[in-house]
Amino acid sequence: MADIGSRKADHLDLATQGDVGFRNRTTLFECVELVHDALPELDVAAIDLSCTLLGKRLAAPILIAAMTGGTERAQRINRELAAIAEERGYAFGLGSQRAILKNRESLATYGVRDVMARGLLLGNLGIVQASKLSTAEVRELVGLVQADALCIHLNPAMEVVQAEGDRDFRGGLATLERLNSELGVPVIAKETGCGLSGSVADRLRARGIRHVDVSGAGGTSWVAVEMHRASGANKALGETFRDWGIPTAASVGLVARRGFDTVFATGGIKDGLDIAKAIVLGASAGGIARGALQALETGGRAGAVQFFERIEGELRTAMLLVGAKDLASLRQAPRLVRGELAAWLTL
Numbered sequence: 001m002a003d004i005g006s007r008k009a010d011h012l013d014l015a016t017q018g019d020v021g022f023r024n025r026t027t028l029f030e031c032v033e034l035v036h037d038a039l040p041e042l043d044v045a046a047i048d049l050s051c052t053l054l055g056k057r058l059a060a061p062i063l064i065a066a067m068t069g070g071t072e073r074a075q076r077i078n079r080e081l082a083a084i085a086e087e088r089g090y091a092f093g094l095g096s097q098r099a100i101l102k103n104r105e106s107l108a109t110y111g112v113r114d115v116m117a118r119g120l121l122l123g124n125l126g127i128v129q130a131s132k133l134s135t136a137e138v139r140e141l142v143g144l145v146q147a148d149a150l151c152i153h154l155n156p157a158m159e160v161v162q163a164e165g166d167r168d169f170r171g172g173l174a175t176l177e178r179l180n181s182e183l184g185v186p187v188i189a190k191e192t193g194c195g196l197s198g199s200v201a202d203r204l205r206a207r208g209i210r211h212v213d214v215s216g217a218g219g220t221s222w223v224a225v226e227m228h229r230a231s232g233a234n235k236a237l238g239e240t241f242r243d244w245g246i247p248t249a250a251s252v253g254l255v256a257r258r259g260f261d262t263v264f265a266t267g268g269i270k271d272g273l274d275i276a277k278a279i280v281l282g283a284s285a286g287g288i289a290r291g292a293l294q295a296l297e298t299g300g301r302a303g304a305v306q307f308f309e310r311i312e313g314e315l316r317t318a319m320l321l322v323g324a325k326d327l328a329s330l331r332q333a334p335r336l337v338r339g340e341l342a343a344w345l346t347l
């Protein structure tokens, strides 16, 4: 079994430089048209991007989504991105905390509370690992990093392509229900690039889950990441399923109707206009993983800050041009949903 450290290093290298996007599948945000308002009667500087998510105030509806932990490089990335999140009023997600279970010394690589004293911090654990732990053990993992909420990630497509991945996914829903009722901090059911369907959303709601991150298709393909690491039959499986998943815009549209308190729209968000469209479709905030990593690793801290300034500027511009003074008005903005996205939303 490849050790977690070398797998994490592979993931960071592939996510930074590799060919790990979807081939022929997009987020479908291009199927959403927002209607131009030539008389917005707004002062750009007064447009309010703030929101409250999971009990914490954010200056803008942006999540730097879960990526890493467990290695020295991961520690630097977590700390730099968490500090930017704190400074700019975004939420920040730690990568899977599985490494802490194997090696307590790796805890420091998840330590960001000293640079993110107040902001919304999300812990992270895979569903299969969570199923094997008692609620008290999971609570301890959350406490160790001082997270405000815990993402439980769902990634069956990635696991089956990974040679050393999990194969038995039974009991996931019961685990989510147990942790949701016993943990003491909010639980977020999070995909990792294949999206959540309306049916999954219904099953989650029926078990009391109130927060989700759709992490849909069209951005980073985790099947592609694992395909590059695999050989033989696993590589071939990865080739076949590289484009598997529900496009992010479709997943947001399907899930948002189910009455969740929080819907993070992660998966291929490339600009602030995509975030605006996600919010129009019912998301609470947009999440970005690989784009943030690439901005940081190619441009350093200044590059990452510039990346997020651009995203926020684009979101603000989209709000001006539809005449929305705040996120509540943006949610009501007229929209046209075309083609393939319209078809998905009939499901």
Ligand SMILES: Cc1cc2nc3c(=O)[nH]c(=O)nc-3n(C[C@H](O)[C@H](O)[C@H](O)COP(=O)(O)O)c2cc1C
Binding pocket: 011, 012, 015, 065, 066, 067, 068, 094, 095, 096, 124, 151, 152, 153, 190, 191, 192, 193, 215, 216, 218, 219, 220, 266, 267, 268, 269, 287, 288, 289, 290, 291, 293
């Ligand atoms: C390098 C890297 C590592 C990731 N590790 C995790 C993880 O540990 N847990 C998790 O829930 N998601 C993980 N993800 C998935 C992201 O949170 C996100 O759902 C997915 O990459 C889609 O977003 P994107 O298109 O903006 O990259 C990782 C993503 C990247 C790029």
